[in-house]
Amino acid sequence: MARTRLQRCADCGEYGLGEECKDCGGKMTSVAPLKFSPQDAQGARRRQRENAGSDEWIEELPTPRKEEDE
Numbered sequence: 001m002a003r004t005r006l007q008r009c010a011d012c013g014e015y016g017l018g019e020e021c022k023d024c025g026g027k028m029t030s031v032a033p034l035k036f037s038p039q040d041a042q043g044a045r046r047r048q049r050e051n052a053g054s055d056e057w058i059e060e061l062p063t064p065r066k067e068e069d070e
Contacts, residue, residue: 006032009021010026010027011027
């Protein structure tokens with residue numbers, strides 16, 4: 001089942017409501033991301049799977065500043 005009703009074709013970029021594009025027959029994907037909820041029931045499980053908070057995870061986070069060697 002789709003997360004939202006509006007779908008977009010991955011191949012040709014057309015919009016529609018079905019799971020298959022009517023123009024080219026390609027696979028339709030959701031247009032909007034999942035809604036954020038602070039009461040995320042699966043949040044703890046997802047963070048555990050991604051090993052969130054570990055040293056490796058922290059090092060992989062993007063940073064707006066480049067580190068300079070001193």
